[in-house]
Amino acid sequence: MLPAGADMGAPPNWDIDVRRRFEYAGRRFDLQLRIASHARRLILFGPSGAGKSQTLKVIAGLTTADAGHVRLAGRTLWDHSARIDMPARDRRIGYVFQDYALFPHLTVAQNVGFGLLPGLRNPGRRATPPQVLRWLNAFGLSPLAHHYPEQLSGGQRQRTALARALVTEPHALLLDEPFAALDTLLRVRLRNELAEWLDRLAIPMMLITHDPADIDSLADEVVTLFDGRVSPAGGATAATI
């Protein structure tokens, strides 16, 4: 299934070929993954321990694989045989971690503005740059700008993490189970909210979930992972799951 207007001549949004062996405490796990897709919104679906989070980390450059390549929309981020390995900081990827990984020592506004300042100092507590204000406003976080993460609810944390990822205008967005920490009602609302944002932003997104409901509202294509491999059911659309 292709998003409307997808150009078959353009390079695929996702061109990923990753092999990586993990060994902890004598147990071995092989991640062996190949995804080539024009889908703008791709969902990685599968049970825990299937290698979904590791896949996102390889794409973001937080884990190095043993062989293969990672190309997003024609941009080579990593290519083992060509010895290209762009550091994570240069990949321009928005990443929303599973428990959001908000900086506990910084306010909401400082968290959101974090990536705008590449230097050795954190953003100040008082002056908030206009882009940050805009995103705080868009996510309804303005009244909480000077709160710390520990003072936020689950949904507010998720919005802060999303705003922090989007403020730097990333080329792609990776979300690791963004709704797992939320209760059911909130999950439905934030899922719809995210779907709207993704339509507006028009950047490729890869989302991890083991909740089939996420697929209905967020997926252009689903890749099912099982035990480190794309399972034969992968590439199926939501309807077949």
Added chain:
Amino acid sequence: MAEAWVPLALTLKVAGWATLLNLLLGVGVGFLLARRRFPGRDLLDALLTLPMVMPPTVLGYYLLVLVGRRGPLGAWLQSTFGIQLIFTWQGAVIAATIVAFPLVFKSARAAFEAVDPQLEQAARVLGLQEWAVFLRVTLPLAWRGVMAGLLLAFARATGEFGATLMVAGSIPGRTQTLSVAVYEAVQAGQDHIANFLVLITSITCIAVLLIAGRLAPGHVAGRC
């Protein structure tokens, strides 16, 4: 009582320098041990902890052998720079630094290990260089633990006796620190001086422990 202020000033100078050196060494080594895996890591940790369990006189003896006039390092310092450490306040600083070092690197290591690596990853993805990740995320989150270790090190350096006496001796006004001065005063039967020295030493140590307790983990995480 005027002569009591001289050893106090000297003690604060020696302990201050020892704490400053330990800030650099302890944070560096603590971070290395917390975040890097390398062969011999446990052995290195054990060796660096030795000053905490070994008698200070044994440490002092090692130092004498190493930086003494005929020691390998001492002879080299003497012939290259004309520096002599034995019986100087700088020698006392080195003794105090080594004795207090385990307290700093142990708490620094624990503090760095308590920082969620995922927060550092988040900072990398947001475009930060490694130095910026350390200064903006890792260090601010570990700072309280590091500070608590530094304060304990300061207290330990203030009370240092054995190794200091072996390396720096007891020259009044030059190397005679508070704890050594107490010993000398008691030996000489100058009880009023001993009482006064003991009193200011006790007050200094209690103050440091109170501050260290406030900084220790268990209190709300640091903010900056």
